[in-house]
Amino acid sequence: MASPPGNDSGSTTRRSIQPIRRRSLLFGAAGLGAAGALGAAGCSRIPTGDTLARLKTQGTVRLGIAGEQPYGFVDKNGDFTGEAVELAKIIFKRLGIDHVQPVATDFGSLIPGLNSQQFDVVSAGMYINHDRCQQVIFADPEYQMLDAFIVRKGNPKNLHNYQDCYRAKAKFATGTAYAEIAYAVAAGYKEKDIVILQDQVAGLNAVETGRVDVFAGTSLTVREVVKKSHRAEGTKAFATTIDGKKKIDGGGFTFRRTDTSLRDAFNVQIHKMKKSGELFRVLQPFGFTKAEMTTLTAKELCA
Structure with missing residues (x-):
């Protein structure tokens, strides 16, 4: 998932195919209370600053998600799942x-919630970018991603990238705190003219009913959400061009800036999974x- 540089309010990327269900929100609130109690107990025994040791003692890690497929969401049985989960x-x-x-929380609340200790880690497929790296630290990304559009069947306005949308004066929409906001602005849109919707489902509905011409999201979430639509389709995935350079995004787990040891320990494991092929088997x-x-790194994406 991806939010625009400079417009995060401390948030994160991208993107929900399925809205957060009421059950997930209630579960999250209950989890905060329980985990808070655990945290209080753990902190009484573990020196402050040693988050990994505290979490081991608690036996629980609170994971901030945004209710978005395929990253972290509630499935048809009411269970939390997703590649990040x-x-x-x-x-x-x-x-x-x-x-x-x-x-579960809104995408735009993930970084503020992390930094205010509502949860310990964010795992929402969040895009790693320079502005976010001023607020939090990231593990190396578990995936890289291109963008795509939801458009009406047949793509009547012939929209294949952000520049096409601006030239066609297409009514442009994307999600709350998505990186695609900044990409549209870079193509010429004024931010006030961009329609901001909750997630991909809302984007699909807006395109199908003609309220907008295009909804921008990650290629993976777009291709998933349009599968059963008879009135909309996804465009071919493309790399965003910024200042003449193609940009490929990557998403990863997010940690507080003070939790470098926890992030480093996480990185050791994710690199082992990449090397063995296990990571792909989990995400597939x-x-x-x-x-x-x-093979992108957080350092590269932060820069």
Whole structure:
């Protein structure tokens, strides 16, 4: 998921195919209370600043998610899942933390919630960019991603990139705190003219009903949300061009700036999974392809 540089309000990327259900919000609120109690107990025994040691003692890590497929969402059975949630279960187990407690919130509230200790880590497929790196630190990305558009069947305005949209004077929409806002502005749109919607489902509905001409999101979420639509389709994935240079985004787990040891321990595990091929096996059931596996680093993306 991806939010615009400079317009995060401390938030994060991209993108919801399924809205957060009421059950997930209630579960998140309950988790905060329980985890808060655990945290208080843990902090009484563990020196402040040693987050990994505290989480091991608690046995629980609170995971901020945004209710967005395929990253972290509630499935048809009411259970939390998604590539980031399943990856978190594996890695934190290996770090000695047995239980992962997903906490659902709006995408734009993820970084503020992390920094105010509402949860311990964010795992929402958040794009790693320079502005976010001033507020938080990231593990190396588990995936790389191109963008795509939801458009009406047949793509009547012939929209294939942000410049096409601006030239066609297309009514442009994207999600709350998405990186695509900044990409549209770079193509010529004024931010006030961009329609901001909750997620991809709202974007699909807006395109199908003609309220907007195009909704921008990640290629993976776009191709998933249009599967059953008879009135809309997804465009071919493309790399955003900024100042004449093609930009490929990458998403990763997000940590407080003080939690470098926790982030570094997480990185050790994710690199082992990349090397063995296990990471792809975890992500593949959620629609990821080998083209979305990456060797990019957080340092590169932060720059």
